[in-house]
Amino acid sequence: MPALASTTVFVTEGMIEAWLRLSATRLRERSRELTELDQAIGDGDHGINVDRGFTAVAAMLDGRSADPAAPAPDVAGTLKQTAQTLIRTVGGASGPLYGTFFLKASASLAGSPQPTLGDLIAALDAGAAGVATIGGGQPGDKTMLDALTPALSAARERLTSGAVDQVLAVAADAAEAGAAATIPMQARKGRASYLGERSIGHQDPGATSSAILLRALADSFQG
Numbered sequence: 219m220p221a222l223a224s225t226t227v228f229v230t231e232g233m234i235e236a237w238l239r240l241s242a243t244r245l246r247e248r249s250r251e252l253t254e255l256d257q258a259i260g261d262g263d264h265g266i267n268v269d270r271g272f273t274a275v276a277a278m279l280d281g282r283s284a285d286p287a288a289p290a291p292d293v294a295g296t297l298k299q300t301a302q303t304l305i306r307t308v309g310g311a312s313g314p315l316y317g318t319f320f321l322k323a324s325a326s327l328a329g330s331p332q333p334t335l336g337d338l339i340a341a342l343d344a345g346a347a348g349v350a351t352i353g354g355g356q357p358g359d360k361t362m363l364d365a366l367t368p369a370l371s372a373a374r375e376r377l378t379s380g381a382v383d384q385v386l387a388v389a390a391d392a393a394e395a396g397a398a399a400t401i402p403m404q405a406r407k408g409r410a411s412y413l414g415e416r417s418i419g420h421q422d423p424g425a426t427s428s429a430i431l432l433r434a435l436a437d438s439f440q441g
């Protein structure tokens with residue numbers, strides 16, 4: 219999507235598929251690192267969990283495109299099928315949390331056959347709000363919200379200032395900074411919270427996978 223500036227930017231279903239496929243590739247490449255982060259403050263399965271989930275999402279996309287009877291997918295429908303696939307295949311806390319993220323994002327776009335970049339940011343925001351609701355957490359608790367929340371507020375700020383170019387790159391930068399900022403935090407949610415002060419000094423695996431998803435979004439939309 220090279221010419222983002224000033225004009226209204228539409229988000230196509232193909233762009234969402236490209237994002238999901240790049241996410242699957244990147245999560246596979248970094249699965250070991252994510253698992254090592256989870257070995258430090260959890261049970262050492264986060265990389266395996268998200269790799270399994272997004273591999274299943276890529277397989278779902280492949281299966282659908284090979285099926286001549288499948289209806290033409292739209293953005294909301296693809297996000298919903300992604301949610302269902304993740305809920306079915308990802309073990310651990312991150313399965314229902316990422317499932318909720320994509321499900322709430324899908325619901326937010328249900329009435330938008332031709333969503334804009336602003337609609338997508340609002341939808342991902344609704345997804346993050348869903349994670350906060352079902353997980354009972356908030357930024358500062360050392361979770362995926364520490365990447366998602368600053369990323370989406372940076373994206374919103376960029377959009378409202380009218381500078382829509384680089385909006386997703388700004389979001390990805392904020393997500394990576396947010397993930398790094400979890401290192402000195404003490405975990406207050408999830409398995410890592412059982413460690414109390416011993417969770418300090420390690421980067422949160424879920425915040426790291428969320429930053430990978432947001433960087434994949436920026437890179438895939440860049441074309």
Ligand code: ADP
Binds near residue numbers: 313352361424
């Ligand atoms: P599990 O902890 O069940 O083994 P994973 O290892 O796949 O699941 O995922 C762990 C990640 O899930 C954590 O690093 C954290 O980012 C995220 N997480 C756990 N609980 C919550 C919660 N209540 N709210 C938001 N994110 C959470």
Ligand code: MG
Binds near residue numbers: 256260261310409
């Ligand atoms: Mg784990």
